[in-house]
Amino acid sequence: METILRNTFQFLGKNRTVQRMARRYGLKFGASRFVAGETIEQAIRTVRKLNEEGMMATLDHLGEFVGTEEEAVESAAMCVRTLEAIASSGVNSNLSLKMTSLGLDISKELCLRNMRNILDTARRYGNFVRIDMEDFAHCQVTLDILQQLRAEYDNVGTVIQAYLYRSEQDIHDLNRLKPNLRLVKGAYKESPQIAFPEKSKVDENFKKIIKLNLTYGNYTAIASHDAAIIADIKAFIQERGLPRDAYEFQMLFGISEDLQRQLVNEGYRVRIYVPYGVDWFGYFMRRLAERPANVWFVLKNLFK
Numbered sequence: 001m002e003t004i005l006r007n008t009f010q011f012l013g014k015n016r017t018v019q020r021m022a023r024r025y026g027l028k029f030g031a032s033r034f035v036a037g038e039t040i041e042q043a044i045r046t047v048r049k050l051n052e053e054g055m056m057a058t059l060d061h062l063g064e065f066v067g068t069e070e071e072a073v074e075s076a077a078m079c080v081r082t083l084e085a086i087a088s089s090g091v092n093s094n095l096s097l098k099m100t101s102l103g104l105d106i107s108k109e110l111c112l113r114n115m116r117n118i119l120d121t122a123r124r125y126g127n128f129v130r131i132d133m134e135d136f137a138h139c140q141v142t143l144d145i146l147q148q149l150r151a152e153y154d155n156v157g158t159v160i161q162a163y164l165y166r167s168e169q170d171i172h173d174l175n176r177l178k179p180n181l182r183l184v185k186g187a188y189k190e191s192p193q194i195a196f197p198e199k200s201k202v203d204e205n206f207k208k209i210i211k212l213n214l215t216y217g218n219y220t221a222i223a224s225h226d227a228a229i230i231a232d233i234k235a236f237i238q239e240r241g242l243p244r245d246a247y248e249f250q251m252l253f254g255i256s257e258d259l260q261r262q263l264v265n266e267g268y269r270v271r272i273y274v275p276y277g278v279d280w281f282g283y284f285m286r287r288l289a290e291r292p293a294n295v296w297f298v299l300k301n302l303f304k
């Protein structure tokens with residue numbers, strides 16, 4: 001049953017017709033638990049509140065898989081506006097983005113042009129931009145673009161997914177760039193040819209690549225709500241005597257809030273991933289696919 005639900009949410013999250021319908025009806029079905037709002041003003045308000053609670057943020061203007069150059073340029077403009085809003089409001093947040101929303105599937109050149117525009121703005125404001133990692137089909141091109149951009153900018157980083165067999169080698173290869181990496185388990189449906197199908201193997205590899213990246217001395221964002229893994233990494237960090245500014249913990253807005261607060265109270269750097277925008281549907285479906293137990297939460301909201 002859980003597998004059926006997971007596959008259904010993953011399918012719905014990619015379906016453009018359903019996405020368009022959802023867009024028309026506004027934040028519904030409990031999506032506001034995971035999405036900060038549809039406007040930048042709502043998102044900044046959320047970030048300010050998180051800052052007051054001792055947490056940093058990374059804002060993500062939602063949108064993926066654009067079909068035209070105009071949509072890609074508009075999406076880049078929204079990223080620029082987000083960076084401007086962060087700067088003018090004075091909140092503590094950087095930016096996360098998806099390159100498919102900047103035209104990666106249309107042409108690499110278009111995407112690079114948009115990325116440079118965004119990174120120039122970020123640099124002007126002394127801010128940082130993280131490229132989210134999407135499905136496996138975009139993994140190599142994302143790393144190629146990161147490498148190209150790192151030659152020009154030091155305020156850009158990306159994400160490595162522990163479920164991919166290739167990721168350990170990627171951490172070794174990327175070390176020459178001294179990258180700022182976010183490490184995650186991985187959120188997309190991938191085949192066993194390229195990704196560990198067993199959760200236990202993903203968890204093992206996750207701990208392994210986090211420790212590897214920390215050992216290389218590269219800034220590491222440990223992005224997880226898995227309390228056992230976080231405890232294991234905290235023990236490793238303590239054993240090695242790593243300084244608190246060498247890493248941060250990251251979690252998603254609305255998930256495991258007790259654990260978020262606990263880490264803040266223990267003095268760790270914590271950053272919350274805050275998505276916003278009218279294209280909230282695909283993101284919402286991925287959160288449901290991760291945890292079909294959330295379906296009950298959605299059903300309750302259907303009747304509100």
Ligand code: FDA
Pocket residue numbers: 131132133134159161182184185186187188223224225226227250251252255256272273286287288290291294
């Ligand atoms: P796991 O899935 O094992 O969950 C551990 C516990 O966390 C669960 O038992 C539950 O208590 C809680 N939990 C997890 N997900 C929940 C949910 N949806 N609802 C309620 N509770 C939940 N992926 C990717 O492929 N590319 C990317 O760029 C990113 N970026 C990213 C940024 C940040 C800040 C985070 C935290 C995560 C990502 N991810 C991601 C998603 C990531 O790959 C992964 O799918 C989720 O973080 C869930 O994995 P956990 O490590 O939390 O463990």
